[in-house]
Amino acid sequence: MSDDLDDLKAAMTSATPSPDGARRAENLALARQNFETLQGSAKPLRPTSENGQNALWTGVKTMLNTLTSKGALGATTALVACGFLFLTPTGQDLLRKPAPMTVKQETESAAKTVDTLRRATPQPVPARPKASSPLSELLTDDSGAAGLTATTSPADQPIVPANDLSTMQSSDTEAFANAAANPVKVVSEEPVSTFSIDVDTASYSLVRSSLQNGSMPPHDAVRVEEMINYFPYDYAGPEAGEAPFRPTVTVMGTPWNAGTQLVHIGLQGRMPKVADRPALNLVFLIDTSGSMSDANKLSLLKQSFRLMLDNLRPEDQVAIVEYAGSAGQVLAPTAASDRTTILQAIQGLGAGGSTNGQGGLEQAYAVAASMAEDGEVSRVILATDGDFNVGIDSPEALKTYIADKRDSGTYLSVLGFGRDNLDDATMQALAQNGNGIAAFIDTLSEAQKVLVDQLTGALFPIAGDVKVQVEFNPAAVAEYRLIGYETRSLRREDFNNDTVDAGDLGAGHSVTAIYEVTPKGSDAVLNDPLRYQAAEVSGDAAELGFLKLRYKEPGEDVSKLLEVQIAQGTATNSEAQFASAIAGFGQLLSGSDYLGDWGYAQAIDLATANRGADAFGYRTEAVQLMRLAKSLSGQ
Amino acid sequence: MRMTTPDEDLALAAASGDGAAFAMLLDRHYDRLFAFCFRLTGARAEAEDLTQDICAALPAKLASYQRRAKVTTWLYRVAVNAAHDRRRRRATYVKASAGWGDWEVNRTETAIEDAAKIDWLTTAMQSLNDDLRDTLALVLDDMTHAQAAEILGVSEGTISWRISEAKKRLKEFKEKEDVA
Numbered sequence: 001m002s003d004d005l006d007d008l009k010a011a012m013t014s015a016t017p018s019p020d021g022a023r024r025a026e027n028l029a030l031a032r033q034n035f036e037t038l039q040g041s042a043k044p045l046r047p048t049s050e051n052g053q054n055a056l057w058t059g060v061k062t063m064l065n066t067l068t069s070k071g072a073l074g075a076t077t078a079l080v081a082c083g084f085l086f087l088t089p090t091g092q093d094l095l096r097k098p099a100p101m102t103v104k105q106e107t108e109s110a111a112k113t114v115d116t117l118r119r120a121t122p123q124p125v126p127a128r129p130k131a132s133s134p135l136s137e138l139l140t141d142d143s144g145a146a147g148l149t150a151t152t153s154p155a156d157q158p159i160v161p162a163n164d165l166s167t168m169q170s171s172d173t174e175a176f177a178n179a180a181a182n183p184v185k186v187v188s189e190e191p192v193s194t195f196s197i198d199v200d201t202a203s204y205s206l207v208r209s210s211l212q213n214g215s216m217p218p219h220d221a222v223r224v225e226e227m228i229n230y231f232p233y234d235y236a237g238p239e240a241g242e243a244p245f246r247p248t249v250t251v252m253g254t255p256w257n258a259g260t261q262l263v264h265i266g267l268q269g270r271m272p273k274v275a276d277r278p279a280l281n282l283v284f285l286i287d288t289s290g291s292m293s294d295a296n297k298l299s300l301l302k303q304s305f306r307l308m309l310d311n312l313r314p315e316d317q318v319a320i321v322e323y324a325g326s327a328g329q330v331l332a333p334t335a336a337s338d339r340t341t342i343l344q345a346i347q348g349l350g351a352g353g354s355t356n357g358q359g360g361l362e363q364a365y366a367v368a369a370s371m372a373e374d375g376e377v378s379r380v381i382l383a384t385d386g387d388f389n390v391g392i393d394s395p396e397a398l399k400t401y402i403a404d405k406r407d408s409g410t411y412l413s414v415l416g417f418g419r420d421n422l423d424d425a426t427m428q429a430l431a432q433n434g435n436g437i438a439a440f441i442d443t444l445s446e447a448q449k450v451l452v453d454q455l456t457g458a459l460f461p462i463a464g465d466v467k468v469q470v471e472f473n474p475a476a477v478a479e480y481r482l483i484g485y486e487t488r489s490l491r492r493e494d495f496n497n498d499t500v501d502a503g504d505l506g507a508g509h510s511v512t513a514i515y516e517v518t519p520k521g522s523d524a525v526l527n528d529p530l531r532y533q534a535a536e537v538s539g540d541a542a543e544l545g546f547l548k549l550r551y552k553e554p555g556e557d558v559s560k561l562l563e564v565q566i567a568q569g570t571a572t573n574s575e576a577q578f579a580s581a582i583a584g585f586g587q588l589l590s591g592s593d594y595l596g597d598w599g600y601a602q603a604i605d606l607a608t609a610n611r612g613a614d615a616f617g618y619r620t621e622a623v624q625l626m627r628l629a630k631s632l633s634g635q
Numbered sequence: 636m637r638m639t640t641p642d643e644d645l646a647l648a649a650a651s652g653d654g655a656a657f658a659m660l661l662d663r664h665y666d667r668l669f670a671f672c673f674r675l676t677g678a679r680a681e682a683e684d685l686t687q688d689i690c691a692a693l694p695a696k697l698a699s700y701q702r703r704a705k706v707t708t709w710l711y712r713v714a715v716n717a718a719h720d721r722r723r724r725r726a727t728y729v730k731a732s733a734g735w736g737d738w739e740v741n742r743t744e745t746a747i748e749d750a751a752k753i754d755w756l757t758t759a760m761q762s763l764n765d766d767l768r769d770t771l772a773l774v775l776d777d778m779t780h781a782q783a784a785e786i787l788g789v790s791e792g793t794i795s796w797r798i799s800e801a802k803k804r805l806k807e808f809k810e811k812e813d814v815a
Contacts, residue, residue, distance in 0.1 A: 005798075008759070008805065009775050012674060019669040023683050027690040028661060035649075035657050035694035295698040350699065 038295075179486040181592055184479050184518075186527050187472045193482055194490045196502030197267070197466045197511045198223075201450070202416060202427060204230035205440035207589060208621075211628040217589060221424070224586035225484030225513065231582065231618050233510045233575045235268035244462040245269040245505055247549060247564050252572035254516055255580055255606055256598030259524025262583075263470075263480075263515040263566060264576040265547060269462050271508035277460055280316040280379070281333070281371040285364040287384035288322045288349060296442065297385050297417040298349060304415075304447030305346050311455050312336035319367045320345055323360025333371045361401070368410045377460060378410040379436065385418040386426075402433045403501070409555075411461070415450070416440040428487065435461065435504045453616060461504040463551040465559065468513060469495045471546045475539035476568065478525045479518040481594065483583050495550060498559045505551070512579050516594070517544065544568055574610040578619060581607035585626055588633075600630035642706035650697040661693065664710060667776075671711060674772035675718045677760045689717045704785075711778075711786045715769055722765060762808050763801055770797040 185193070203226035210217035238246040250264040284305070292298040312318070314337035320330045331345035361380075368378045402412050412434025414427045424440075431438035439450045467490060472480050482489075494500040505511060518524050520541070549562040585603045587595055604626045611619045642660065649657035668689065673682040696713050700706075760768055773783040780798070784791040 005771075005775070005802065008771075012775055016670045016673050017679050017682075019666060019686070020683060023687070024665060024669075027687050028658070028665065030687065031661055031690035031693055032654065032658050034691055035654055038694045293699040294695060299698055350701075 181590065182482045182486055184481045184526050186479055187474045187477045191474060192469060192471050192492050193480065194467065194469045194492050194495050195482065195485045196488045196490055197468060197505060198225050198485060198488050198503055199229060199506060199509055199511060200226050200428065200431060200438045201230040202424060202438045202440040203227055205442055205446055206424065208625055209442045211625050211632065214632065216629065216632050219591045222586055222590040223484060223487065224583055224590065227586040228484065228512045228514070228579050228582045233266060233512060233579065234612065235266040235510050235575060237268045238270050243560070243562055244551070244553070247547060247562065249547060249564060249566050250572060250576040251544060251566065251569055252576060255602065256584055256595045257524055259522040260516050260518045262580055263517055263544060264579060265468070265513045266575070267505065267511045269505045269507060269509045279376045280312065281368060281376055282316070282318050283364045283368045283380045284320045285360055285380055285382045286320060286322050286349060292385055294418055300441065300444065300447065301383050301417060302346050302349065303444055304441060304451050306343065307448060308451040308455060309336065309339060309342060311452050317371050318342055319371065321360060321364045321367060322349065329363065329367060333367065365405050365410055372409065380410060380412045381415060382412060382430070383415045383417060385416070399429060399433045402430055406433065406435050411435045414438045435464065449616065460507040461554050462507045463505040464554060465502040466505050466549065466551045467495050467502045469548045470515065472517065473539070473541065473543050473545050476520060476541040476544050477517045478520045478522065479527060481516045483514045483516060483587065485513060498557065514579060514583050542568060574612050578607060578610040578612065581610065582622065589629065600626055600633065604630065643702060646697070646700050646706050647702060650700055657694065660706070661690065668710060668714060671714055671772060671776055674775055675714065675769060685718060685721060688721065689714055692717065708782060708786055711773065715786060718769070759805055759808050763804055767797050767801045767804065770794055771801050774798060
């Protein structure tokens, strides 16, 4: 300590007050309470006065920004200002205290503060702070029929100017990608159904996390096909010399409707020997923003990473790039055999600091490019809790950038951590454009599934741009409905257009799609025949329809075609039955109205009876989730 | 018995869910933390509020604690970050209220009058920018330059530069005050 500072230090020491005893006890109690809350469950922290302040200001700003007329703005601003000043404790403090001290800490909860504001606000002005309102409120606002991007995305709404985004740090900013459920289609009007396969599993993890936290998932969070495809199925794989995957079609009775049938289409990808796979180049692009410091985010990521490292081969290479925190490359490309170096780099990852990571994504791709050699597979794996500030601002530019890189051979997968501000919609869009998977990792066992058990499949595509097209036979089928795949539908003509992107099938992965079809003459036909059209179609009713699949061999530009007949009445099996139980469960969760009286109890019975070997316990877990949903829904 | 357990062991126990360890750790450090918050903010009410912020957020931050850091170092880093958050929010808040017309102008004038009454110490500290004040707050707490550098995430040289800069500013401030 130098002399110059000695008098300052002395003054400071004598000026430092001792802490207020009552506040001390309160604060310690608050800390303990938050500690218990955090230990008990993964719920967000109790709203503090800070959230209250933010909520208050966001509310006022929302209001001001939604007003357009200048006169109205002036009048209401004055009214609100007066009400705010005289009616709220915070406002009165504003009058009394000097500027830097005005952030008076109120120990009231956020809700109370907002309530006060509401009371102080003239009627015609909506005072509800949109950005920080609970998720449920956002979702009930949704009109239901959304496009590919969920209408609930707060980012889409002009709430506050971009430079004030810091005031918007609200607790629930989840956004989901979903579209309205596929409707029943009449075969004679629209006999062809086309879609891209979907190998993501994020939706199932989100549903699980909701149910395990004691609440029903929002309808929009449920994508039925992702729930079905979460599970490995024991479908017959392709023989040597065949296409990289083999389709299996099963037709069986519908559990929830005696008058219809399910057409179950299972694609099983080939599993190359692990020793034969090409060397991997993995670049981890890791979000180290402050919000990643929660126990279920960065530390879970580190643990997951360690699990994965054990499964890499010595010639594989790993590099790590951080963004949002201290941006930059934290691990140069390193052979997987050099465990010590990699583990040290992983251990050194720390969340914190402000967001200054510009160009994180470009850097990750540049590193990947520097690692690539002929015959190797390069992949960028983005791990984030929803901060997609990767250096490219506009979502469209981001998508284009990723698609360009995909075409030049580097793929992108996205791992989501934590739920509070996870942007499911962006995650989906990025992974779809990057030919990768989007997985939501909430537990170590999920990390085990995504990064260890299915590592090979997750990282090695065996067939690219896999598209499915089914043509139904109007002589045998009156109506059909595709269960799930709402966000993956393609136009009929896109099936043969090789420039239209679709999902990739990973090594050893299976993909399942289920149609509910109503046979001709069944009581369950929903649509009446038309009066002015020639409704009667005669013909051979032995085939229900015709299945066509297009795919590209990895690295090829021209697609190949696979064709399979869908014959009447194939015998059922437990794999298809289990898939139908999950399909039913997913539809129950998404509030589908096609299920009649069929409920969780029936789903539980069907799933329990068809659990099969279930080596990893995934199906048993699904049954537990169904039980949870049953009790939560009050059925 | 636990009174003799080192801070670092308590923090690790707390991070793995030991509520008693967490309570003891915080109780042990509360007074020092409060004093540090006072130095960061220069006002008692602000310091109480900042300490409350930190207490409220601390359980969630425990996950970021790593054995190789001293608990005080880690705790001070959390405090500095919380102070930054607070200042940023206040900046937004002031900006948000700036458009409110004459009422705001009057209020600011009152603030200037009030400021004149605050004793020289607070004024002196407030005449420094945030970086300098954070640095000074640490060094006045008998932290070495190296420790301060670790907490603020800058190099030791930067700390030394900031201290000399702070001294220069304080000297100027004193001279001005002596003239007045």
